[in-house]
Amino acid sequence: MEIRDYLKTGKVLMFDGAMGTMLQRNGLKMGENPEIFAYKNPDILRDIHRQYLDAGTNTVLTCTFGCNELKLPEGYTVEMIIDNAVKTAREAIEESSSDKEKFVALDIGPIGEMLEPMGTLSFDRAYEIFKREVVRGVKAGVDVIVIETMMDLLEIKAAVLAAKENSDLPVFATMTFDEDGRSFTGCLPESMVYTIGGLGVDAIGVNCSLGPVQLLPIVEKICSVAQIPVMVQANAGLPSMHDGQATYDIGPDEYWEGVKKFIEAGASIIGGCCGTDPSYIKKISDNLSNVEIGDKNNEYVSAVCSPSKVVRIDEPRVVGERINPTGRKAFKEALKSGNTDYAVRLAIEQVNGGADILEINTGLPGIDERKAMVDILKEVQSVTDTPVQIDSSVVESLEAGLRYCNGRTIVNSVNGKDESLEAILPLVKKYGACVVGLTLDERGIPEKAEERVEIAKNIIKRAEEFGIRREDIYIDCLSLTVSAQQEAAYETLKAMKEVKKLGVHTTLGVSNISFGLPNRQAVNSAFLTLALDAGLDLAIINPNNERMMEAITSYKVIRNIDKGCTKFVERYSDVDNKKDVKSSTSSSEMSLFDLVEKGIKDEAKSKTIEMLKDTDENYILDEILIPALDVVGKKFEKGEIFLPQMIQSAEAVKASLTVIKENLISKNGDKKEDVSKGKIILATVEGDIHDIGKNIVKIMLENYGYEIIDLGRDVPVDKVVEKAVEENIKLVGLSALMTTTVKSMEETIKALKEKMPEVKIFVGGAVLTEDYASEIGADFYAKDAKSAVEIAKIIL
Structure with missing residues (x-):
């Protein structure tokens, strides 16, 4: 039986538990690479697999979580590790006494470096790293590809595309979330489902992170929107440290009670993560007959998203139209010169004006439109969490937007021509997007509503043949200028009413209606109100035009969408003092403080x-x-912004600091006046090859004026001590992501304190808590980059 068939049986698919926990119990030393240890000790690895199989698991994960070309030490290749891991797992299955169906899953974990724009790793480079793992796993004979413990939506997207484009195997994908319901980079569970679920994976879910109790609300959110099987692998509760080893606070009985709630919520793929040995898996297996998989029973609602924001199309929404060169000379010049900051400014202004979605159109003759689409998309998404709609007549540009978009998008557009349908609909399906369908075909735009509706029906039929849901189709009945075709406006409204009966959504570029007329705002506003009453879902307008926004916000009050008039009152409570939105937010008038807060580097x-x-x-x-960064930090702590936006603000400060330092050197000649507030050593401890968190802390500290001596990752104890003494350092920051390297951190702290009793040490990393930090002798625990800054202020 294939694993896809098993998922249709209505039975829970069981995965194994914590490979790291079991390897530690069988001789894996502190800081030792688990994949290399398993490669050198296949008998130990085989026995661990067999124990889980005998306990009742269906599916064993290969010991390849960290098997990528950036993590493996010299002398070991991805191919060597995967081949051995798959072979050993197969041998364990043959030796197992269990009579359950059994599968081997290729385990793919995160690369260990941040993708652009937060880090330096490109999407394409990440894709190639994952592709190498996938290709070898397929050749080695795995049954399913499992992409797990991802923290960044864009990274998991790269991994899923690598799996889908280079194999026909089932793909399961899971992310890890904090107790606040977001990933390390601010991603929502719902954003994961809409984005990654749309890419055609066979199951989606969450692993690691937390214990069953803490994870349940996140699982319930995933089950509330997922249309595919949900996978959950929780930790054995919350960790603590004893004698340098991580232990967890719940046993198999309590763990099962949590797992039972996952299954009742709708999860149908279950396993364990950190701390779950075979006794946990056996407890689940022995009790599965006592619980039925809950019916997720989700009503599908079309939605678009960025990592940190979901916009459901369950009421009229505003699509900001201004990132478009048509009729905008300044934007045309910006596209020609490669100035992405101009588009960023337009994005910020429109979000401040009330845009729910931002359209990005880079269609301009004489430029590389594909490159412009990618560059602007990346920059806009780095400073705002508003979802995007991509608009282009060039198929290559649309595909680039779909591929590199961090979230779920809308494609604008396809039309009734066979050439358009055949070229664009497969891309929409592949990338799990929504699509705008224009009611025109080889004959042009029909005059009569009935003819436009027939084109809409054909677009819907063809889209559904490609597997695109009807709810994700947005029909544009096209607004024609009344100065030339006055009767056409009514035909547009008439067509919209009929199209809504087909079970699709509608969209409209409203301002087309008034070209060539004086007082265009009056015509646009009146037409928008009529269109809303005809069933308009996505209004493509200028959100910085207050009359247009007044029409939408007033309509939502009148139609009882804005309950209690809450949003209307919030927007217009000070209407007498309200200026036009654009004039109050125009970047040309922004102060340096505002530019830093918004993360606009070049303008800063x-x-x-x-x-x-x-x-x-x-x-x-x-x-x-510094005050601007403080404001950004407070917004980060409150959950008003997330890691990408915080890093962009830090980068804006970095651009400003570069100018300040150059100016000081110019003024003082050889006497280089120092703006540094003090030196800090940062290092990822010996045995640990992860430095995502450390690099983020480095960015923030540097932009608060501190000089950072970055010793890198996998840094020996002696090297940290030697450098601290040499530079007479007062503050050292140590990072560890793996439980196996916390002991190394403890030894580094001890050595530093013996040599330099006055030195202060702060620690951070996914496996650490405030209690951990205290137990191993650290002076401070930094839960995030902002905490590190506060510590530096105290000490330096």
Whole structure:
């Protein structure tokens, strides 16, 4: 039986438990690479697999979680490790006494580096790393590919595409979430489901992170929107440290009670993560007959998303139209020169104006439209969490937007021509997007509503043949200018009413209606109101035009969508003092403080150059840059912004600081006045090859004016101590992501304290808590980059 067939049986598919826990019990030493240990000790690995199989698991994960070309030490290849891991898992299955159906799953974990724009790893490079693992896993003969413990939505997207484009195997994908319901990079469980579920994976879910109690609300959110099987692998409760080893606070009985609730919520694929040995799996297996998989019974609601924001199309939504070169000379010039900051400014202005979705159109003759689409998409998504809609007449540009979009998007557009349908609909399906269908075909735009509806029906039929859901189709009945075709406006409204009866959504570029007329705002506003009453779902408008926004917000009040008039009152409570939204947010009027807060790098640099003509460097640093970062940090702590936006703000400060330092050197000649507030050593401890968190802390500290001595990852104890003594360091930051390297962190702290009793040490990493930090002798625990900054302020 194939694993896809098993999922249709209505039975729970059982995975195994914590490979790391079991390897540690069988001789894996602190800081030792688990994949290399397993490669050298196949008998131990085979026995661990067999124990889980005998306990009742159906599916064993290969010991390849960290098997990628960036993590493996010299002398070992991805191919060597995967071949051995799959062979050993197969041998364990043959030796197992269990009579259950059994499968081998290729385990693919995160790369260990952040993707652009938060880090330096490109999407394409990440894809190639994952592709190498997938190709070898297929050749080695695995039954399913499991992509797990991902923290970044864009990274898991790269991994899923690598799996889907290079194999026909089933693909399961899971992310890891914190107790606040978001991943390390701010991703929501629902965003994961809409984005990754749309890519055609066979199951989706969550692993690691937390114990069953803490994980249940996240599982319930996933089950509330998932249309495919849900997979859950919780930790054995919450960790604590004893004698340098991680232990967990719940046993098999309590673990089963949590797993039972997962299954009742609708999860049908179950296993264990950190701390779950075979006794946990046996407890689940022995009790599965006592519980039925809950019916998720989800009503499908079309939605688009960024990692940290989901916009469901369950009420009229505003699509900001201004990132479009049509009729915009300044944006055309920006596209020609490669100036992405201009698009970023337009994005910020539109979000402030009330846009729910941002359309991105880079269609301009004479430029590389594909490259422009990718560049602007990346920059816009790095400073705002508003979902996007991509618009292009060039198929290659649309596919680039679909591929590199961090989230789920809408494609604008397809039309009734066979050429358009055949070229674009397969891409929409492949990337799990929504699609706009224009009611025109080889004959052009029909005059009559009935003819437009027939084109809409054909688009819907063809889209459904490609497997695109009717709810994800947005029909544009096309608004024609009344100055030339006055009768056409009514035909558009008439067509929209009929199209809504087909079970699809509608969209419209509203401002087309008034071309060539005076007082266009009056016509646009009136037409928008009529269109909303005809069933308009997505209004493509300028959200910085207050009359248009008034029409939408008023309509939502009148139609009882804005319950209690809450949003209307919030927007217009100070209407007498309200200016046009654009004038109050235009980037040309933004202060350096605002530019930093919004994360606009190039403009922050330009503004700093301008200010330095009559403003002291230290004033800019202490009174503008640092306070702006403080505001950003507080928003991060409150969950108002997330890691990508915080890093962009830090990068804006970095651009400003570069100018300040150059200015000081220019003024002082050889006497280089230092703006550093003190030196800090950062290092990922010996045995640990992960430095995502450390690099983020480095960015933040540098942009608060501290000089960072970055010793890298897998740093020996002696090297940390030697450098600290040499530089007379007062503050050291140590990072560890793996439970096996916490002992190394403890030894580093001990050695530092013996040599330099006055040195202060802060620690951070996924496996650490405040209690851990205290137990191993650290002075401070930094739960995130903002905490590290506060510690530095205290000490330096």
